[in-house]
Amino acid sequence: MTGRMPADVADRLYGRLRDELGCGPAVLDVGVGSGAVSAELADRGVTLVLLDVVDLRGSEAPAAPFLRGSCCALPIRSGSVTGVHLARVLHHVPDWRRALAEVVRVLAPGGALCLTLGGRSYGAELSQLREAVFSAGAVLGLRAAHHSHQPHGADAVDAELAGLGMGTPELVDVSFPVWHTPRDAAADAAVHPYIWAPGQDLSPLVGVVERVLVESPLPPDEPIRHERVVCYRIYRAHRGDL
Ligand SMILES: C[S@@+](CC[C@H](N)C(=O)[O-])C[C@H]1O[C@@H](n2cnc3c(N)ncnc32)[C@H](O)[C@@H]1O
Structure with missing residues (x-):
C-alpha cells in the first residue's frame, strides 16, 4: 500500500517545475511545510530559500536557508528572487490577494511563479x-x-495575478493511483x-x-485504490525593460 508519487511521475512534474523556476541563485518556497516538495526541487538542482509562518520542516526538508515569516509580508527585497513556489498555501491565508501581491513584488522580471491550490489527495x-x-x-x-x-477558485487567482501584471498560466497536471485503507x-x-x-x-x-x-x-x-491529482499553474512575470 502506498500514497507516494511514482518516480516517473515525480520526474515529469518536478523536472518541469525545475525547468520553469530555473537553477538561478534564489527560488523562494513560500509555505514550505514539511519540506517534502522542496526536497524534490532541490534534488533536481533548484537553489531554494524556504519560508513559513511556523517551522514544520521534517527530516526530508532540504538543507536550505529557512525564514520564518508570512506570505502577506515577505521579508524579501523587491525583484530579488528568480522564482517562487507556492504550493497549497492560499487556502490557509484569509488575505490571499495580499499574498499574491507580495509574491509578485519579490519576483524578478521574467521570473516564474509555480502555484498549486491543492489538486485532490x-x-x-x-x-x-x-x-x-x-x-x-x-x-x-x-x-x-x-x-x-x-481553495479559492483558480479563476479568481488568475484574475488577481493578471491585474498584478502576470501572464496567462500554463497548466501542468499529473495524476496517479494510490492505495489507502x-x-x-x-x-x-x-x-x-x-x-x-x-x-x-x-x-x-x-x-x-x-x-x-x-x-x-x-x-x-x-486498501482502496484511488486517484491522486496534482495541478500546478505556472505564471511568468513580464520582463519589463530588461
Ligand atoms: C498544506 S501545507 C503545504 C506545504 C507545502 N507547500 C506542500 O505543498 O507540501 C500549507 C503550509 O502553508 C503554511 N502557511 C499558512 N499560512 C501561511 C502564511 N501566512 N505565510 C506563509 N506560510 C503559511 C502552513 O504553515 C503550512 O506549512
Whole structure:
C-alpha cells in the first residue's frame, strides 16, 4: 500500500517545475511545510530559500536557508528572487490577494511563479471519512489550519495575478493511483499538521476516528485504490525593460 508519487511521475512534474523556476541563485518556497516538495526541487538542482509562518520542516526538508515569516509580508527585497513556489498555501491565508501581491513584488522580471491550490489527495469515499473527522473536530472546538476547506477558485487567482501584471498560466497536471485503507485516511485526518492549527491537544480525535470507522460501510483495513491529482499553474512575470 502506498500514497507516494511514482518516480516517473515525480520526474515529469518536478523536472518541469525545475525547468520553469530555473537553477538561478534564489527560488523562494513560500509555505514550505514539511519540506517534502522542496526536497524534490532541490534534488533536481533548484537553489531554494524556504519560508513559513511556523517551522514544520521534517527530516526530508532540504538543507536550505529557512525564514520564518508570512506570505502577506515577505521579508524579501523587491525583484530579488528568480522564482517562487507556492504550493497549497492560499487556502490557509484569509488575505490571499495580499499574498499574491507580495509574491509578485519579490519576483524578478521574467521570473516564474509555480502555484498549486491543492489538486485532490483522496478519492470521494475516503474524503467523506476525512470530512467526518474534520466536522467532529470542529464540534469539539478544535481549530482548523485551513482558512477554508475550499481553495479559492483558480479563476479568481488568475484574475488577481493578471491585474498584478502576470501572464496567462500554463497548466501542468499529473495524476496517479494510490492505495489507502479507510483507517489510514481517517487517522491521517486526525493528526496532520497541515489540517489542524498548531498547539492543540488532538487526542480527542482518536475516539472520533474509531467512531467514524464503525459508522462507515467501508471495511476499515482494506486498501482502496484511488486517484491522486496534482495541478500546478505556472505564471511568468513580464520582463519589463530588461
Ligand atoms: C498544506 S501545507 C503545504 C506545504 C507545502 N507547500 C506542500 O505543498 O507540501 C500549507 C503550509 O502553508 C503554511 N502557511 C499558512 N499560512 C501561511 C502564511 N501566512 N505565510 C506563509 N506560510 C503559511 C502552513 O504553515 C503550512 O506549512
